[in-house]
Amino acid sequence: MYTPAIVALVFAMVQIVAGHGLVTSPAPRGPGPLMKAACGQGIYNTLSSDPYGNVQGALQNRGTDYNASExxxxxxxxSQLESGGPVQNWSAGTNVSVKVDIKAPHTGVANVNIVNYQTGAKLATLMSWSDYASNSHTIPANQTSFSVTIPPVSNCTVPGTCVMQWWWDAHSINQTYISCVDFTQ
Structure with missing residues (x-):
């Protein structure tokens, strides 16, 4: 027989493991039709139901319609730059406030980079942490609310070319969390 306390405990545990972290501001890319076409139904369903989810968990649900290169x-x-998706326009020197929501801390490392989405090349590192979202102490405020200064970058004039990437590797549990914000310069 299931008591209300047991049901509540199980529900609480599911909520904790369901999602962990993502950028909430500026508006990041999210699941949409282009993601579904590139990643397949399984990954799309996983990340649509839990945008906070991790790379490894989503990949466990990939199907034969998964296209790694796309x-x-x-x-x-x-996530892909969906039609009408948010694109920021940041000139060099722009100070950007970033907000990250961590649902469940797990010790790891993190960084914020400017990346050419087409080539995968890292163009600049804006911020990095060697002890991020640790579950052994309170998460410092500067890991969930911080500012970065956008450097001059070339070839970022077309939407979908450059992203500000927040990347958190929670190596203590072998999970990686990523959010991308599209921008032009």
Missing amino acids: CKMNLCKG
Whole structure:
């Protein structure tokens, strides 16, 4: 017989493991039809139901319709620049406030980079942490609310070419979380 306390405990545990972290501001890429076409139904369903989910968990649900070269799971967690998707316009020197929502901390490393989405080349590192979202102490405020200064970057005039990538590798549990914000310069 299931008591209300047991049911509540199980529900709480499911909520904790369902999602872990993502950028909430500026608006990041999210699941959409282009992601579904590139990554397949399984990954699309996984990340649509839990945008906070990790790369490894989503890949466990890939099917025969998964296209690794188009999906780019390790770059933007499969998210594509969808039609009408948010694109920022940042000139060099722009100070950008970033907000990250961590649902469940797990010790790891993290960084914020400017990346050419087409080539995968890292153009600049804006921020990095060697001890990120640790579950052994309170998460420092500067890991969930911080500012970065956008450097001058070339070849970022066309939407979908350059992204600001937040990347968190929670190596203590072998999970990676990624959010990408599209921008032009």
